[in-house]
Amino acid sequence: MIMYGCICTIYFLYTVRSSNFAPEMYCGESVCQSKHICPFFPRLFARGFEITTYIYVWDNLRLLELPWDSAWAWWLAFLVVDFSYYWVHRFAHELNFLWAAHQVHHSSEYYNLSTALRQSLTQQFSSWVFYLPMALAVPPSVFAVHIQFNLLYQFWIHTELIRDLGPLEWVLNTPSHHRVHHGRNEYCIDKNYGGALIIWDRLFGTFAPEGNKVVYGLVHKINTFEIFHIQFHYYKYLWRRFNRYKKIFNKLGVLWKGPSWKPGKPRLGDHAEVPEVTGEELPFNPSWPLALKVYVCIHGLMLLGVYQDLFESRLMLSQLTVLMMTGYILLSLTSIGFIIDQRPTAPMLEFLRCVLMMMLHRYGYMTAPAPLFVPIEAFVSISLLYWGLQTFSQLISVKKKTT
Ligand SMILES: [Zn+2]
Numbered sequence: 001m002i003m004y005g006c007i008c009t010i011y012f013l014y015t016v017r018s019s020n021f022a023p024e025m026y027c028g029e030s031v032c033q034s035k036h037i038c039p040f041f042p043r044l045f046a047r048g049f050e051i052t053t054y055i056y057v058w059d060n061l062r063l064l065e066l067p068w069d070s071a072w073a074w075w076l077a078f079l080v081v082d083f084s085y086y087w088v089h090r091f092a093h094e095l096n097f098l099w100a101a102h103q104v105h106h107s108s109e110y111y112n113l114s115t116a117l118r119q120s121l122t123q124q125f126s127s128w129v130f131y132l133p134m135a136l137a138v139p140p141s142v143f144a145v146h147i148q149f150n151l152l153y154q155f156w157i158h159t160e161l162i163r164d165l166g167p168l169e170w171v172l173n174t175p176s177h178h179r180v181h182h183g184r185n186e187y188c189i190d191k192n193y194g195g196a197l198i199i200w201d202r203l204f205g206t207f208a209p210e211g212n213k214v215v216y217g218l219v220h221k222i223n224t225f226e227i228f229h230i231q232f233h234y235y236k237y238l239w240r241r242f243n244r245y246k247k248i249f250n251k252l253g254v255l256w257k258g259p260s261w262k263p264g265k266p267r268l269g270d271h272a273e274v275p276e277v278t279g280e281e282l283p284f285n286p287s288w289p290l291a292l293k294v295y296v297c298i299h300g301l302m303l304l305g306v307y308q309d310l311f312e313s314r315l316m317l318s319q320l321t322v323l324m325m326t327g328y329i330l331l332s333l334t335s336i337g338f339i340i341d342q343r344p345t346a347p348m349l350e351f352l353r354c355v356l357m358m359m360l361h362r363y364g365y366m367t368a369p370a371p372l373f374v375p376i377e378a379f380v381s382i383s384l385l386y387w388g389l390q391t392f393s394q395l396i397s398v399k400k401k402t403t
């Protein structure tokens, strides 16, 4: 996990440094450039939906124009974005249909920099509403910088390495405060929603200091690394609960009240009913051979290369190519999740992925530095052979059992 955290950090810094984000694109009348932000990419690197809706309101409904190059306007924007984030985040925890998206970020049972990168695919489709009032006065350029800054700030606080920041703990959202937010101990539930500042929690009564050892993750563990399950399992659960109740008020309660709510309970449910935490709990960590771990790390790095290529060249590619490569990345992440989970279908899925990878490599959709071309092809060929044999032996054993 430490290695994975390091890789993510390096990649994150590299991507931010090399991205073509230019605040002046969103100043005044030249805001139409926002179409270049592709909504398919994670919101850490692009905020397509939020910024597009913001620009629409700014273009059509703004009441006044705060100067984009004034210091006080920038400080004001910093405060208002952070204040809005507090409410985005609080509603994401207190309304069950919004929690269905946000729970993705809380699904990690580890707490490190890679936890910050667990982002929901669907959350940005609701959070934009909370920022729209700003569009009546604050230029999109200022908003675009501060919404990104607010998210980037929250990256470094996902760590257990920093215990206490002294007097800064009063004002800033710190690793200690955010550890509480990620906890499933009773005292941690629905606490510390702040983004860059913790003052909003202190003001609105949702602050809790770090106490007993924090146990991270969802109250009800999901025990998987499969990305689609992590992203969408809660919607399925919500649908089941919605159908379980006969009365319309209870059905609506399932959607509009807190995740722990039940009929006859307070709006946010009874936190005393959440499973007790002793501090001895271990994260879901299936045992798998070292060779497979190395395999997953190498394929993970190759996938980062594919993602980086796609991110850099997406404006020159056709929509179909972008979709195909996005599909390949999602398939790869799913397959890696299957391998880590040790699912019986993992060999077959990985075999199919290796076939696809070989084709993409052969037809030039995956670029690699010249000295690495042959080693990559050889590694992919060996992977293909290995998973082909695994699949074959699995099919044989299934056939033997059935006869
Ligand atoms: Zn949260």
Ligand SMILES: [Zn+2]
Binding pocket: 105, 115, 116, 158, 178, 182
């Ligand atoms: Zn977090």
